[in-house]
Amino acid sequence: MNRGVSLGAGLRALALASCCLAAGCVSFQYERNLIERVPDDSVVATFVPGQTVLTDVLAGMGAPLDVWEGPDGAPVLAYGGVRGAEWNVNVSLPVTDYNSASFSFTDTRSRARGYMLLFGPDQRLEIVRYGLLADLRRTYARRRPAAVEDEAP
Amino acid sequence: MRTHVVAAAAALLLTGCFMSRDRINEPLVKQQIDALQVGTSTATDVAKSLGAPSEVVQLGKRSAWRYDFTTQKTAGLTLIVVTFLNTDRRSDRCWLFFDEADVLRHVGTTLDADDTRYTMPWQDEG
Numbered sequence: 001m002n003r004g005v006s007l008g009a010g011l012r013a014l015a016l017a018s019c020c021l022a023a024g025c026v027s028f029q030y031e032r033n034l035i036e037r038v039p040d041d042s043v044v045a046t047f048v049p050g051q052t053v054l055t056d057v058l059a060g061m062g063a064p065l066d067v068w069e070g071p072d073g074a075p076v077l078a079y080g081g082v083r084g085a086e087w088n089v090n091v092s093l094p095v096t097d098y099n100s101a102s103f104s105f106t107d108t109r110s111r112a113r114g115y116m117l118l119f120g121p122d123q124r125l126e127i128v129r130y131g132l133l134a135d136l137r138r139t140y141a142r143r144r145p146a147a148v149e150d151e152a153p
Numbered sequence: 154m155r156t157h158v159v160a161a162a163a164a165l166l167l168t169g170c171f172m173s174r175d176r177i178n179e180p181l182v183k184q185q186i187d188a189l190q191v192g193t194s195t196a197t198d199v200a201k202s203l204g205a206p207s208e209v210v211q212l213g214k215r216s217a218w219r220y221d222f223t224t225q226k227t228a229g230l231t232l233i234v235v236t237f238l239n240t241d242r243r244s245d246r247c248w249l250f251f252d253e254a255d256v257l258r259h260v261g262t263t264l265d266a267d268d269t270r271y272t273m274p275w276q277d278e279g
Contacts, residue, residue: 012156031238032274037265054250058261063246073213075250085274121213 027090035082036065039114044079044128047117052125057117066109066133069142070118074126076140078133080114110134169231172271177223178207181245186262189249196255206249214253221246228271239274 043060046052057077064077116136118127129136185202199218200206206218225242243265250259272278 009156027234027236029236029238030274031240034239034241034278036243037263054259058248058259061261062263063248063261065246067210067212067217067219067248069210069212073215075212075215075217 025091029088029090030085031088032085033082036080036112038081038083039079044115047125047128049125049127054119054123054125057125065112065114066137068137070140071142072121073142074119074121074123076119076137077117078109078112078114078136079117080112080133082111082113116140171227171229171231173227175225175227178221180222180266181220181247181262181264183262183264186247186260189257189260191257191260194257196251196257199249199257203247212250215258216251216255218249218251219246220249222266224266224269226269226271228273230273237274239272239276241269241272243269 039061046060047057054075054077061077061079064079065081066078068076068078070076110133112133113131114133116127116129116131116133117125118129118140120126127140129140181203189199189202196216196218203220207221208219210217210219222245223242224244225240227238227240229236229238231237245264245266247260247262249257250261252258270278
């Protein structure tokens with residue numbers, strides 16, 4: 001009987017010790033991200049392709065998250081943000097002596113979801129699309145020819 | 154009973170709350186942006202007033218410059234092996250559009266960095 005009590009206490013102690021030791025290398029994380037302002041759908045709904053001009057969009061929506069060159073050299077404006085939460089399991093091993101948390105503007109743009117507004121050469125709105133901004137950029141960005149290396153000596 | 158007390162004490166000792174703040178670039182000064190004149194100010198004027206932009210985008214023969222200041226606030230709670238984390242990141246951002254002659258034609262400004270908050274994941278965005 002005494003042996004049973006001893007075994008139970010030992011298991012509890014082992015579980016507690018394992019929990020403490022595991023905290024250093026295995027952990028669970030629930031993370032919510034609120035990144036930049038999410039575009040207002042009601043404002044975007046007032047934009048009319050062929051009529052709305054670049055100045056109207058900047059006045060109504062403010063500074064875009066991203067700007068890139070459209071297929072014919074005209075501006076493409078992207079408005080978006082990140083709203084999401086998820087569970088993660090982190091397993092870490094001491095492979096480096098130093099690490100630090102960091103974030104970047106590029107990171108925000110690659111994860112943001114929102115509106116892309118493509119303008120024509122006359123600065124009038126032509127196309128409005130909603131989606132992952134990184135995907136929209138791949139579809140609607142101007143493709144410039146690759147550089148050609150000069151083979152002359 | 155004694156085991157429960159020890160476990161509760163250990164849990165309390167291993168509990169931790171934390172907060173951190175990161176900032177990129179210097180805050181944008183609204184008065185400096187408002188002082189720029191659309192149709193008059195040139196890229197040189199802008200560079201003298203606001204300094205070097207964070208990004209320059211070529212738009213055919215035109216260009217657009219980005220200035221930004223970003224604040225990120227992170228708040229978290231760790232319970233032994235479980236961490237609850239909230240990251241709130243917002244920016245002051247200004248895009249300036251120039252024509253072929255480097256004259257300022259359009260300005261778009263958003264000043265949201267001050268709206269960044271320390272919140273827990275289960276709280277409202279605020």
